Amino acid sequence: MPEQYGEPLVNDMSVAMWMTYWQDKDDDYIEWEDIESVWWIRWMFANNPVAAMQCATYALRLVREDPYVDAVIGDLPEEPTTSIENIRSPKHDYKLISLDVKISSLSASYPLLYRVRGRCPACTEEQTVWQDRFAGHVDEPESCDVENCSGNIVVDDEHMDYITSQEAVVQDMHKYSSKNTPEDITASLDKPLVENVQTGDEVSIAAICEIDDSVQGPRGNYHLHIVGLDRNGDDYEKVEVTDEEREEIEELSEDPEIFQRLADSIAPTISTEPIDGEDYSQEELAKKAVLMQLVGGNDINDVDERNYINIFFVGGPATGKTQIARAAVDISPVGIEVNSRSTTEVGLTATVDREERFGSDEWVVSGGAYVAADEGVVFLDELDKADDGIVDVLHGPMENGTVTKQAANISAELKAETATVATANPIDTHFNLYEPFPEQIDIVPSMLSRFDLIVPFVDKVDEDKDTAVMSKYAPGNDHDPDENDYFDYDFIQKYVAVARQYQPEFTGESYALFDEYYKELRKKSERDEGRISVDARDGESLRRLSQASARIRLSEEIGVRDVERAMNMIMASLEMVAEDQYGNLDKGLLNSGESASQKQEKEQVYEIVEALNQTKNVVPPENIYKQADEQYDIPDYRVDASLQKLVGDKLWKNDKGFGVID
Structure with missing residues (x-):
C-alpha cells in the first residue's frame, strides 16, 4: 500500500499550489475537469491520488482556517471512465476512476481509526502509523526510529484519531453492464460524504481503487474508496433526446390527437374500440391510465403530496390487462415486474441484515423493488395472490413514497416514490360488471383506496371487437407500426422524458373547474346519503391526472380540457367499479367494501328479523324474503x-332460520 499522507506529494510546494487553487474557489470540491486539464493536478492524481486528496484537504484547511473541513471531488463527468465489471489489475491499482452506480447496500456510520500517534519518552520524538482499513487490527508504533535512541513509543487514547466512515455495496448501472445482473463491489465513504446517500440511490462517484488483501470478492480484491459523489437526477433525466427528436416531439405536442395516438401505441395489438355505447372501452381507459402514470403529476405551491399515479387492472385471463400493465415497465427507464405470489415483504421494501462483506457486525439496509424502482414503476402481477403481510407493507410506498425499516439499531426511511401498476384476477376468474366490485376481488378496501384509477376487464362477446382482435393474423396484414401510425416504445419513453420536464400549474379558469368538480361531488355525497363519498384522495387523483394531461401537451398551464379529461377518466373508472345494485355511483364500495345502499338494506333486513323474532324463536328465511319484498322491494x-354479513355480528343462524343475538 502506498504512503497515504506522506511523500512524495505532501510537501511545501504542493501545499502552496493547492492553497492557490482554493483561494480562487468558494466551494470545497475539486472539479473533475481540473483533474483532467490542470497539469499539476493531473500529475498528482495520476501518481498518487490518495496523497493528492490528503494534500488538497490540508491546504483547504489552511485557507478556510477550519481544521475539520475536507476536500472532495465534484462536477463528475457525464460519462464514467469505467464500470465495475471492467476494473482490472494492474491498470486500476490505486488509481482514480469515475463510475455511475446504484447503492445496493449501506451500513450505519461508525468511527474509523485512521491514524495512531505516539511519543518517545526518551527523545520526545513523535511518530505516526497510518492504519490499513482492511487489516482487522491496530498497528501501533513500537521502538523509536530515531538514530541512537532505544526508547519505546508510548501511545494513549488521546493520540488515536478517528474519522466518521460508512460502508456500502455499489452496483453497476444496467446501461453500463453487459450482464443481466450487474456486478457489484464494496466501497467506503468518509466524512463529509457519510450519510449523503441511501439504499437505492443512483449516483456518480469518484473513487480510488484500493486493494483489500483480506477478502476475495467479485472483482478480485478491489475496494472503492469514494472521494467524490454527485447525485443523479431521476432516470427520465438521463434519457438521451437529440435536438432533432425534441423538435419532433414539440411539433407532435401541437396535434390535438397526440394523447389518443400515444395511448393507442401502448400494447397496440389490443383493440380499444368502445362497445355497447360506452364512452371508454376498458382497454382504452387502461392504456390512457398507463400513459398518465408514466408522465405523472408535479409539485404545486410546495405542497408535499405524492405525484406518482397508481393504477389497478382486474380481469380474467386473456383479457389483455397484463400486456397493457407490462407496457408501463417496458417504457419506463426503471421498471420492475414482481409476481405477488412469489415475492416477500422485504423483497418489495427493504431488508436489514448483518453484512459480513463489510468485515464487521454492522447492520446493513438493502432496498427492495420499490426502493430500486424509485421514480419509476413497479408492476405487481397477481396482487390477489399476495400474502396479507405483503399488502400491509405496500401502504407506505403507495401513499407516502417511503419505505420505513426499523430493526436492531437501525431506523431507516428510504425514498420510494414509485408508481404502482397492479393486476389481479377476480375470485370467480371472470369479472362481472353487474356484481359489486369488492365482492369479486380478494383485496382489502384500504389497498383499493391507494389507486387513482381502477379498470375492470370484462370479456364481453362482441363480434366486431373479436374481428378486430383477430385481424392481426389475417393474410397480408403485417401489422406495421408505421402504417398504423403507432409510436414505438423508445420514442414514447423520449416523449415522456420531455413531458416530465414541464411543471404545469392551474390557470384561474381551470382551477375554477377543478374546484367545481370536486365540490360538486362532495355535495352529491351529502345529498345522496353517502354515494360518491369523495374525500381528499379523490381530489388529489384529479389534480395528478390533470397535471399529467397538461404535461402530455408540453404545457406549463393546466387547461380546462386537461381537468375535463381527468374527470372523465375518473368517472369512467367509477362507473365500472363503484356502481351499487341500483346503478348509483358510490365510492364507499371501494373505501369500505360496502355501499350506502348496501348498508341501508342490511339495516332493513336486520329490522325485519328483529321484528319477526319477537313472535318467533327462529325466523325462517322465507318469512324474511316476503317482508323484505313487500316493505322495501329487496330481491331474495x-x-x-x-x-x-349480519350473521355473527347481530344475528345468529341455525338449520331452521335466524335470530337476533342478545
Whole structure:
C-alpha cells in the first residue's frame, strides 16, 4: 500500500499550489475537469491520488482556517471512465476512476481509526502509523526510529484519531453492464460524504481503487474508496433526446390527437374500440391510465403530496390487462415486474441484515423493488395472490413514497416514490360488471383506496371487437407500426422524458373547474346519503391526472380540457367499479367494501328479523324474503347478501332460520 499522507506529494510546494487553487474557489470540491486539464493536478492524481486528496484537504484547511473541513471531488463527468465489471489489475491499482452506480447496500456510520500517534519518552520524538482499513487490527508504533535512541513509543487514547466512515455495496448501472445482473463491489465513504446517500440511490462517484488483501470478492480484491459523489437526477433525466427528436416531439405536442395516438401505441395489438355505447372501452381507459402514470403529476405551491399515479387492472385471463400493465415497465427507464405470489415483504421494501462483506457486525439496509424502482414503476402481477403481510407493507410506498425499516439499531426511511401498476384476477376468474366490485376481488378496501384509477376487464362477446382482435393474423396484414401510425416504445419513453420536464400549474379558469368538480361531488355525497363519498384522495387523483394531461401537451398551464379529461377518466373508472345494485355511483364500495345502499338494506333486513323474532324463536328465511319484498322491494339474493354479513355480528343462524343475538 502506498504512503497515504506522506511523500512524495505532501510537501511545501504542493501545499502552496493547492492553497492557490482554493483561494480562487468558494466551494470545497475539486472539479473533475481540473483533474483532467490542470497539469499539476493531473500529475498528482495520476501518481498518487490518495496523497493528492490528503494534500488538497490540508491546504483547504489552511485557507478556510477550519481544521475539520475536507476536500472532495465534484462536477463528475457525464460519462464514467469505467464500470465495475471492467476494473482490472494492474491498470486500476490505486488509481482514480469515475463510475455511475446504484447503492445496493449501506451500513450505519461508525468511527474509523485512521491514524495512531505516539511519543518517545526518551527523545520526545513523535511518530505516526497510518492504519490499513482492511487489516482487522491496530498497528501501533513500537521502538523509536530515531538514530541512537532505544526508547519505546508510548501511545494513549488521546493520540488515536478517528474519522466518521460508512460502508456500502455499489452496483453497476444496467446501461453500463453487459450482464443481466450487474456486478457489484464494496466501497467506503468518509466524512463529509457519510450519510449523503441511501439504499437505492443512483449516483456518480469518484473513487480510488484500493486493494483489500483480506477478502476475495467479485472483482478480485478491489475496494472503492469514494472521494467524490454527485447525485443523479431521476432516470427520465438521463434519457438521451437529440435536438432533432425534441423538435419532433414539440411539433407532435401541437396535434390535438397526440394523447389518443400515444395511448393507442401502448400494447397496440389490443383493440380499444368502445362497445355497447360506452364512452371508454376498458382497454382504452387502461392504456390512457398507463400513459398518465408514466408522465405523472408535479409539485404545486410546495405542497408535499405524492405525484406518482397508481393504477389497478382486474380481469380474467386473456383479457389483455397484463400486456397493457407490462407496457408501463417496458417504457419506463426503471421498471420492475414482481409476481405477488412469489415475492416477500422485504423483497418489495427493504431488508436489514448483518453484512459480513463489510468485515464487521454492522447492520446493513438493502432496498427492495420499490426502493430500486424509485421514480419509476413497479408492476405487481397477481396482487390477489399476495400474502396479507405483503399488502400491509405496500401502504407506505403507495401513499407516502417511503419505505420505513426499523430493526436492531437501525431506523431507516428510504425514498420510494414509485408508481404502482397492479393486476389481479377476480375470485370467480371472470369479472362481472353487474356484481359489486369488492365482492369479486380478494383485496382489502384500504389497498383499493391507494389507486387513482381502477379498470375492470370484462370479456364481453362482441363480434366486431373479436374481428378486430383477430385481424392481426389475417393474410397480408403485417401489422406495421408505421402504417398504423403507432409510436414505438423508445420514442414514447423520449416523449415522456420531455413531458416530465414541464411543471404545469392551474390557470384561474381551470382551477375554477377543478374546484367545481370536486365540490360538486362532495355535495352529491351529502345529498345522496353517502354515494360518491369523495374525500381528499379523490381530489388529489384529479389534480395528478390533470397535471399529467397538461404535461402530455408540453404545457406549463393546466387547461380546462386537461381537468375535463381527468374527470372523465375518473368517472369512467367509477362507473365500472363503484356502481351499487341500483346503478348509483358510490365510492364507499371501494373505501369500505360496502355501499350506502348496501348498508341501508342490511339495516332493513336486520329490522325485519328483529321484528319477526319477537313472535318467533327462529325466523325462517322465507318469512324474511316476503317482508323484505313487500316493505322495501329487496330481491331474495340481496336479502341473502345482507343476512350473510349480519350473521355473527347481530344475528345468529341455525338449520331452521335466524335470530337476533342478545
